Amino acid sequence: MCVCFALCCSLSAAQTAQDDLAKAMANDVCAEVSHADISTKSADQIKTMIGLATIKVVAAHQAELMASGINMTDPIVGKAFGSRLAMQLVGQCPAFFMALAKNPDLMQAVNAASNSPAGTISGILRKIVGGDFSYLQVEDTKGKIEKLWWMEYFQGSKTLLTDPDSRLNKPITAKYIEREVFNSTLGDYVKIKIITGIE
Numbered sequence: 649m650c651v652c653f654a655l656c657c658s659l660s661a662a663q664t665a666q667d668d669l670a671k672a673m674a675n676d677v678c679a680e681v682s683h684a685d686i687s688t689k690s691a692d693q694i695k696t697m698i699g700l701a702t703i704k705v706v707a708a709h710q711a712e713l714m715a716s717g718i719n720m721t722d723p724i725v726g727k728a729f730g731s732r733l734a735m736q737l738v739g740q741c742p743a744f745f746m747a748l749a750k751n752p753d754l755m756q757a758v759n760a761a762s763n764s765p766a767g768t769i770s771g772i773l774r775k776i777v778g779g780d781f782s783y784l785q786v787e788d789t790k791g792k793i794e795k796l797w798w799m800e801y802f803q804g805s806k807t808l809l810t811d812p813d814s815r816l817n818k819p820i821t822a823k824y825i826e827r828e829v830f831n832s833t834l835g836d837y838v839k840i841k842i843i844t845g846i847e
Contacts, residue, residue: 737777825841
């Protein structure tokens with residue numbers, strides 16, 4: 649039992665060290681990417697840019713990676729750690745996330761590749777809240793107010809841009825996908841609903 653406990657503690661410590669390393673490396677990749685304006689670049693251009701930045705950061709952290717038991721030359725290990733690094737990058741790199749939001753083609757490519765659950769909400773559009781990232785408040789049939797984030801172009805958004813008052817307090821059906829994002833106030837990841845279309 650003592651051996652099992654010691655093994656669990658050892659694995660937990662190794663996992664924590666790898667998570668901390670992924671966060672530190674994501675910060676470095678973010679710093680590299682933030683130097684350029686990626687809001688107008690294509691998905692392929694951004695993928696190449698992030699790939700080159702990641703290669704540079706991996707080379708700089710090679711000793712730490714090896715010390716943590718991560719051999720990036722092993723395809724399986726490298727892919728697993730790469731996925732962890734990508735999750736950290738999306739969660740803690742505001743410049744990347746904002747560029748993603750400003751680039752409809754890239755956002756659609758990300759959505760197409762995403763396994764995020766999709767859904768539909770029907771109700772009454774009560775409010776359109778502006779800001780860096782706008783959202784709609786929709787009251788469903790049970791009286792619950794749902795917050796739907798307006799992060800990209802979607803079918804039906806033109807009406808909301810040109811004549812938003814014409815849709816307020818009227819029935820609306822909104823399609824959405826769920827995305828997990830980092831909330832710095834809570835210090836944790838939360839799921840938000842991102843609009844993909846309205847009727």
